[in-house]
Amino acid sequence: MNKVKLIKYSPWLLHFNTGACNGCDIEVLAALTPYYDPERFGVKLAPNPRHADVMVVTGAVTKKAAERLKRLYDQMPPPKFVIAVGACAISGGIFSGSYAVLNGADKAVPVDMYVPGCPPRPEAILYGVVKLLSKLG
Amino acid sequence: MSLIEIPVGPQHPALHEPILLRVRADGERVVGIQVVTGYNHRGVEKLGERSTWSKDVFLYSRICGICNTVHAQTYTQGVEAIGGIEVPPRAQYLRTLVMELERIHSHILICAVMAEVVGFDSLFMLMMRDREPVMMLKELVTGNRVIADYYVLGGVRRDLDEVKKDKILKVLEGVEARVKYYKKIFMEDYTITKRLLGVGVIKPSEAVAYSLVGPTLRGSGVKSDVRADDPYAAYGEIPFNVVTYSDGDSLSRMLVRLDETLESIEMIRYIIKHLPEGPIAPKTPIRTLHEGEAFSRVEAPRGELIYHIVSKGGDKPYRVKVRTPSFNNIINGVIAYRDARIADVPVILTSFDPCISCTERILVIDERNGSTKVLSLKDLSRWGK
Amino acid sequence: MSKAVEFLRSLGLTCKEVKQARRYVFEVSPDKLRVVVTGLIKLNLNIYSSTISVVDYINEGVIEVNYCLWVIDEKLMIVLRVRVPRDSPKVPTIHDIIPGALNGELEAYDLFGVVFEGNDKLRRGFLVPLDIANQGVFPLRKDFKV
Numbered sequence: 038m039n040k041v042k043l044i045k046y047s048p049w050l051l052h053f054n055t056g057a058c059n060g061c062d063i064e065v066l067a068a069l070t071p072y073y074d075p076e077r078f079g080v081k082l083a084p085n086p087r088h089a090d091v092m093v094v095t096g097a098v099t100k101k102a103a104e105r106l107k108r109l110y111d112q113m114p115p116p117k118f119v120i121a122v123g124a125c126a127i128s129g130g131i132f133s134g135s136y137a138v139l140n141g142a143d144k145a146v147p148v149d150m151y152v153p154g155c156p157p158r159p160e161a162i163l164y165g166v167v168k169l170l171s172k173l174g
Numbered sequence: 175m176s177l178i179e180i181p182v183g184p185q186h187p188a189l190h191e192p193i194l195l196r197v198r199a200d201g202e203r204v205v206g207i208q209v210v211t212g213y214n215h216r217g218v219e220k221l222g223e224r225s226t227w228s229k230d231v232f233l234y235s236r237i238c239g240i241c242n243t244v245h246a247q248t249y250t251q252g253v254e255a256i257g258g259i260e261v262p263p264r265a266q267y268l269r270t271l272v273m274e275l276e277r278i279h280s281h282i283l284i285c286a287v288m289a290e291v292v293g294f295d296s297l298f299m300l301m302m303r304d305r306e307p308v309m310m311l312k313e314l315v316t317g318n319r320v321i322a323d324y325y326v327l328g329g330v331r332r333d334l335d336e337v338k339k340d341k342i343l344k345v346l347e348g349v350e351a352r353v354k355y356y357k358k359i360f361m362e363d364y365t366i367t368k369r370l371l372g373v374g375v376i377k378p379s380e381a382v383a384y385s386l387v388g389p390t391l392r393g394s395g396v397k398s399d400v401r402a403d404d405p406y407a408a409y410g411e412i413p414f415n416v417v418t419y420s421d422g423d424s425l426s427r428m429l430v431r432l433d434e435t436l437e438s439i440e441m442i443r444y445i446i447k448h449l450p451e452g453p454i455a456p457k458t459p460i461r462t463l464h465e466g467e468a469f470s471r472v473e474a475p476r477g478e479l480i481y482h483i484v485s486k487g488g489d490k491p492y493r494v495k496v497r498t499p500s501f502n503n504i505i506n507g508v509i510a511y512r513d514a515r516i517a518d519v520p521v522i523l524t525s526f527d528p529c530i531s532c533t534e535r536i537l538v539i540d541e542r543n544g545s546t547k548v549l550s551l552k553d554l555s556r557w558g559k
Numbered sequence: 560m561s562k563a564v565e566f567l568r569s570l571g572l573t574c575k576e577v578k579q580a581r582r583y584v585f586e587v588s589p590d591k592l593r594v595v596v597t598g599l600i601k602l603n604l605n606i607y608s609s610t611i612s613v614v615d616y617i618n619e620g621v622i623e624v625n626y627c628l629w630v631i632d633e634k635l636m637i638v639l640r641v642r643v644p645r646d647s648p649k650v651p652t653i654h655d656i657i658p659g660a661l662n663g664e665l666e667a668y669d670l671f672g673v674v675f676e677g678n679d680k681l682r683r684g685f686l687v688p689l690d691i692a693n694q695g696v697f698p699l700r701k702d703f704k705v
Contacts, residue, residue, distance in 0.1 A: 056216055060239020060320040063283065067309070070302040097216055100688035131236055134224075135217035136698050137688050156239065156320050215686040219670075220699055255579050382631065385607040385659020396605065396631065403634040404581055469582050469627060469636060471609075482612035482625060497610035497663075505662040 044090040044116065045170050047079030051089035051113065055106050055142065057096025060156040061123040065093055068159035078167055086112040091166065094142040097125035097132040103145045110146045120150045120165055127151050204514045222494045227253060227463060230491060231325050234481075237496060239320050240280050243272050244474040246325040249494070251406055252470030252483040253327055257463045263408070263450040265329040270408040271445045272316055272324055274438040278349070279308040280475035281431040281438075284527045285356065288428055291524045292369040297359065304352045307345045314338055329455025339446050350439050357432040360425070370425035374510040374522035377422060384506040387499045388477020389434070390526055393427035395420035400473035411448075414441050424525035431527070462489045474499050476527045504528050561633045562602055570595060575640075584625075584638040589650045592641055596626075596653045605631035608653075611663030613671045615645070617701040622648045624673060626660070643673070652678035672697040 050069075054062050069075055069082055083089035086109050098106060110119070121142040124130035129140030142148055149172075152165035218237055222230050234249040235242040247269060254261060261269075286301035309319045316322035317332060324330050360366055376386065381394040391398055399416040401409040417433040419426035463485045470481045477499030484493040503526040510522050567585050568574070572595070575584040587595055599606060609627040616623060626639040641650050652675040654661040664675045669685040669692070683692035696703055 058236045058239040058242070058321075060236070060242065063240060064320060067302065067306070070306075071299055072303050072306045099216060100690065101215070131233055132216045132218070132221065135221050136691055136703075137215050137217040155236075158319060215688070217698060220703075258578070382605045382607050383658050385609070385657065387607075398605075398629075398631045403631075404636075466578065468579060469577075469638065471629075471636070478609065478629070480610050480627065482610070482614075482627070484614055493614045495610065495612035495614075497612075501662055501666075502659065505665075506659050 042173065045173050047081065048090045048118075048166065048170060049081050049083035049088055050166070051083050051086050051092045051109070053092060053094055053106060053109055055094055055096045055102040055126070055145075056099035056138070057123065057125060061095035061126070064156045064159050065095060065122060065162055068162045073159045073163060075163055075166075078163070078170070080163070080166055087114060089113050090116070091118045091120060091169065092146075093120050093122055093162075094126045094146075094148075095122045097129045097135075098139040098142050098145055099137050100139060101137075103139050106142070106145045118149045118169060119146055120152060120162075120169060121148045122152045122154075122157060122162055122165070124153060124155045127153060130155065204511050204516060204519065219494060219496060222491060224490075226461070226489045227491060228327055228459060228461060230494070231327065232323060234494070234496070235321060235323060235325075238498065240283065241276060241474045241476065241479070242321050243269070243276050243316075243324060244472050244479055245496075246322075247273060247407065248470045248472040248479050248481045249483070250325050250327055251472070252468040252481050253460075253463065253485075255468040255470065256466040256483060256485050257327075257460065259328045259456070259460060261328055262453045262455075264333075264452045265454045266408040267445050267449050268315075268330045268334060268454065269325070270412065271334075271442060272312070272322060272330075273407070274441050274445070275308060275312050275315065276322075277438045277475045278435050279305050279312065280527075281435045282308065282353070282356075284524070285360070285428055285431060288370075288521070288524050289366070291520050292366060294363075294365050297356075301356060304349065307349060311342055311345055314341060326455055327460040329453070331455070333454050334449065339449075343443065343446060346439050346442060350436065353432060353435050353439070357429070357436075360428055360432060367425065369518075369521055370428065370525070371423060372421075373424045373518050374514060374525060375421070375423045376507075376510050378420075380509055381422070384509055385502050386477075386507060387502050388473070388475075388527075389427050389430040390477065390503050390507065392416070392418045393430045393525075394422035398478075400471050400478050404471055406472060408445070412441050412444050424521055427525045427527075463487065476500055477503065500526070500528050561630070561635060563599060563604060563606070563630050563633060563635070563637055566598060566602060567595070567637070570598070581635045582638065583635060584640055587639045587641055589641050589643055592626075592639065593651050593653065593656070595639060596656050599628070599637070600656055604633065606637075606657070607631070608657045608660040608663060609636065611660060611667050613667045613673055613699075615671065615699070615701045617645070620645045622671065622673060624648075624650055624667065626653070626663075628657075648673045649676055650674075651676050654678055670697060670699040672700070 052065050121127050126142045129138055132138045133140045150165050150169045152161055154161055222233055231246055235246045237245050282301055282305045286298045289297035313319045316324040376394050378394045378396050381391050381396055395418050397416050397418050402416050414437050417430050419429050465485055465487045467484045472479045479499055480497045482495040486492040507526050564583055572585045577584055606628050609629045612625040614623045621642050622645050624641045628637045654664055664678050665685050667673045668681040669687050
């Protein structure tokens with residue numbers, strides 16, 4: 038059976054902050070509250086990486102957090118997907134070029150979907166998740 | 175010695191930024207705690223030296239998303255002090271308005287997070303729902319929900335018209351009723367008082383000696399608020415009360431925040447009623463400064479935020495030192511964990527409103543058999559139930 | 560007149576002019592720092608350590624350590640300014656007198672390499688990533704290139 042199709046109905050998210058300013062984080066948090074009602078897409082927050090299907094990465098990836106990010110990614114069971122939320126997770130944003138930053142989540146783990154914005158709106162984050170699911174076919 | 179590590183999710187829906195607390199425990203009792211930092215160190219102070227005075231407003235806004243306008247305020251007011259730049263009164267009032275909106279949403283957020291940490295999930299969801307209208311107001315005034323980028327050197331970007339004023343007043347009425355209701359819940363509800371009352375007590379003398387700031391200091395009964403003691407923006411002209419609670423426990427710290435939210439709503443009403451007319455920004459943008467230095471202080475939602483700005487002339491800052499309130503509260507706040515139970519650790523940490531928190535990995539070391547586990551805050555909070 | 564400022568003047572320290580209100584900057588030599596801070600605390604005022612701000616003046620070969628203390632009762636900020644040579648920046652610790660100065664000292668050591676003598680908690684990697692800390696360089700000094 039196609040495992041990828043299975044997670045389409047209820048993707049569980051793992052949220053990891055790799056050194057963000059909190060802006061994207063509170064928007065991810067807001068996207069999970071009843072106002073935006075993510076559960077209509079079956080989206081839930083996973084209690085730990087071993088239950089998660091989709092990792093949501095926010096923030097410029099700092100060198101210290103990058104090790105954690107790789108470890109978390111390895112702990113997730115396949116099939117697994119990564120969404121980079123916000124300008125910093127995409128390219129390092131305003132922090133690119135700093136001595137402590139790796140510039141973007143894709144330097145540490147493979148990224149499937151980018152959600153631009155500083156920070157993106159909760160609707161945009163949910164749209165990113167839904168778009169990823171429709172890509173799975 | 176066998177070390178067992180159980181890494182349970184560095185992801186947490188509530189608290190966000192990564193920090194590690196090494197808790198040394200003898201059974202249930204905490205005997206020592208060490209804070210491990212650096213997961214969120216982005217080298218902002220070095221980056222700031224690379225960019226120009228006017229561009230740095232955006233960089234320093236992005237130190238913290240929740241309190242981005244207070245960071246912008248601290249930076250711009252320091253630069254304005256060095257350059258002797260006059261800010262028009264209307265811009266001062268508008269800046270104050272946005273900072274108070276930010277305080278409201280930040281305080282509601284941390285109270286919601288606290289509800290979640292003690293396991294009161296429905297209260298968390300309700301408070302998050304009632305925070306959304308405030309975010310909407312922030313978008314109405316500044317153009318963005320979270321990172322506002324409302325500031326320019328010498329003024330603000332957008333003006334406020336009558337339609338927006340009415341909208342703000344109308345929405346705040348609803349928010350006020352809800353916050354009063356939540357205050358009642360925090361004071362009376364069995365679950366919350368049971369978990370917060372008498373937990374993590376800090377005496378007033380200790381709070382001062384360990385340099386705690388903001389609601390954490392005021393929760394211990396010390397009356398210190400930058401807005402009142404060292405007025406900036408329009409705070410010198412706006413009447414408000416400095417809220418203090420004298421018990422010094424986690425509940426006092428949360429009640430300080432809820433009362434401040436109500437104060438902020440009153441302040442916004444005053445600002446809208448007394449908003450002066452005039453320009454909102456200088457006609458020509460400011461690009462260069464002469465030599466000088468400034469110590470700029472602002473009361474962020476989490477406490478005193480201080481910048482030390484050194485200019486050597488030209489278009490770039492020589493040095494900008496940033497000290498955020500959580501840096502004092504988290505690292506020096508370890509005194510509050512003395513003799514706490516392990517299950518109280520997340521409650522105490524949350525009661526500081528930690529702006530860097532949240533890979534929230536807590537390392538529990540049992541002194542008796544030397545085993546080590548890594549748990550998330552969420553698991554710890556579950557232990558308490 | 561403020562008790563704290565009077566006390567510092569009585570020690571023969573001179574106040575540097577600052578444009579902002581409620582800010583008093585005093586230059587202190589490193590060997591006198593502990594005496595001054597102990598005296599301030601003994602005045603029985605509520606004083607907390609706001610921050611320790613370090614500035615690297617590479618052209619003068621000087622590192623400047625600013626201890627920002629906020630006096631709650633008198634509503635003013637006292638800045639004790641200590642200037643030390645850049646090649647061996649050493650100042651005595653004050654974290655046993657004001658426990659709240661600990662975080663500032665840890666940060667200043669990690670980012671600037673200012674050694675606070677008597678503080679045994681100093682360590683590299685407090686904030687700086689280890690690959691940079693292991694090279695023995697201090698990222699916020701002016702000669703560090705990104």
